[in-house]
C-alpha cells in the first residue's frame with residue numbers, strides 16, 4: 019500500500035440477488051484530494067460508500083482506508099473515516115449536543131472541555147449553535163442533515179465521505195456547508211463526495227469518477243474531463259451567410275446562429291478576424307465555457 | 321473502553337429516561353398477578369412445607385418480570401434502531417462485537433435488576449420473604465437476565481418488524497416463563513408436564529432463584545446453576561458469533 023492513498027478500492031463486487039450493484043469497481047483517492055463520485059440514481063455510489071464504511075460486505079475485492087483493510091483491520095479503518103449518510107437518520111432520545119457527545123464516545127473520545135469546545139466549533143461552522151440543546155425531533159430536515167455532518171466529523175477523521183450532503187439543504191446553507199468542507203480540505207482532510215449538483219462538483223473537486231450500473235465509466239482530473247468531453251463554444255449570429263472559408267469549421271447551425279468549437283481565446287480572435295475580412299457583420303456573439311453537465315451526459319450516453 | 325462505556329451508558333439511559341414504562345409498568349403488572357393469584361390460590365397447598373403460596377409466588381414473579389424485561393430491553397432497543405436507521409451510529413464507529421454484546425447485555429441486566437427489586441420491595445409489604453442465601457439470589461438474577469438479554473439480541477437481530485418480535489415474545493418467551501413453575505411447584509403437575517418442565521431452562525432459573533430465598537427447591541441448586549450457566553454460555557457464544565458475522569446488520 020502506498021502511504022499516500024487515503025481510499026483504495028480494488029475490484030469490488032457486490033450483488034443484491036441478481037442485481038450487480040457493484041461490478042468490479044477500482045478507485046484510489048490520494049491524501050488531501052477533493053474527489054467527486056458522480057452517477058445517476060442507482061449507479062451504485064451509496065453501495066460503494068457502504069462497503070467502504072463496513073455497513074455492507076463486498077462479495078469480492080478489497081477496500082482500504084488510510085491503508086487499513088475495512089474488514090480485517092476495521093478499527094483503524096473506521097477511526098480514519100467520517101461518513102455522512104445519504105438518508106437522514108437521528109436518535110429521537112437526544113439533543114444535538116448529546117448526539118454529538120455520544121458519537122464521539124463511540125469513537126473513544128472522552129467527555130470533557132476539549133470535546134465540548136470542538137463540538138461548539140463544529141456547530142458554529144454548520145450554523146447550528148442555537149440548536150445545540152434542542153431535541154433532534156425539533157430540527158428541520160436540513161438541520162438534521164447538518165447534524166449528520168457534525169457527527170461524521172466529531173472524531174476528526176482524516177478521510178471524510180459525504181453522500182449527497184446538500185440534498186434538501188437550501189442555497190445559502192449549501193454555500194456555508196461547502197465553504198466549511200473546503201476549509202477542511204485545505205487543512206489536509208481528504209474529501210470524497212457524491213452529489214447531483216454537477217456545478218458544485220465542478221467548482222470544488224479536483225478529480226472526478228463517474229459511475230454507471232455498478233462500473234466506473236470515466237475517471238480523471240476535472241480539467242481533463244472537461245477538455246476531453248466538453249468544449250468551449252463560440253456562437254455568432256449573422257445576417258448574411260457564412261463565408262465559404264469558415265463553413266468547414268462550423269460545428270452546428272440553427273437559423274442565423276453559427277457555432278464553432280474553440281480551444282482557447284486565440285481561436286476566437288482568429289475567427290473574428292476572418293469574419294471581419296470577409297466583411298460579414300456580427301449581430302450577436304456568445305462564448306460558452308465547458309461544463310460538467312455536458313461531460314456527464316456524454317459519458318452516460320455512451 | 322470509552323466506546324464500550326458510552327454504548328453501555330446510552331443503553332442504560334434509553335430505558336432510564338422512560339423508567340415509567342420500562343420499570344414502573346412491569347412492577348405494576350407483577351403486583352396485579354400477585355394480588356390476583358394470591359387471592360384465587362389462597363387455599364391451595366403450599367408448595368414447600370412452612371411456606372405460604374404468597375411467599376412462594378413472589379420470587380417466581382420477580383424472576384419472571386426480570387426475564388421478560390431483560391429480553392424486552394435488548395430486543396426493542398435493537399429493532400427500534402434498525403427501523404429508524406440510527407443503528408448506523410453504532411455501526412460506523414470501531415466498536416467490537418464484544419463491546420456490543422457487553423453493553424447490551426449489561427444494560428438488560430440493569431433493567432431486570434431494577435424491575436426485580438421493585439417487585440421484591442412491593443412483595444415485602446405483602447408477605448414475609450426470607451433470604452436463605454443472597455449469593456444464589458444474585459447469581460440466578462444475573463445469569464437469568466443476562467441469558468434473556470442475549471436472547472433478546474438474537475431476536476432483535478433476526479426480526480425486521482415489531483410484529484415478528486411480538487411473535488417471538490408470545491410464542492417463545494411467554495410459554496417458557498409460564499411453564500417454568502412461577503405459579504406452582506412442578507411437583508403438583510402430572511408426570512408428563514413434570515418431565516417436560518425439566519427441558520425448560522427457565523424452570524431451572526426460577527427454581528434456583530427461589531432456592532436462594534427458601535433454601536428449598538424442586539431440583540438441586542447445583543443442577544439449576546449448571547443448566548442456567550450452560551444456557552447463558554451457549555446463548556452468549558451464539559450472540560457473539562452473530563454479532564461478529566454482522567448478521568442482519570452488515571449485509
Ligand SMILES: Nc1ncnc2c1ncn2[C@@H]1O[C@H](COP(=O)(O)OP(=O)(O)O)[C@@H](O)[C@H]1O
Pocket residue numbers: 034037039057058059060061062063064065066571
Ligand atoms: N439493500 C439493498 N437491497 C437490494 N438492492 C439494493 C440495496 N441497496 C441498493 N440496492 C440496489 O443497488 C443499486 C445501487 O444503489 P445505490 O448504491 O443506492 O445507488 P446510488 O447511490 O448510486 O443512487 C440500485 O439498483 C439499488 O436498487
Ligand SMILES: [Mg+2]
Pocket residue numbers: 063064065104181
Ligand atoms: Mg445514493
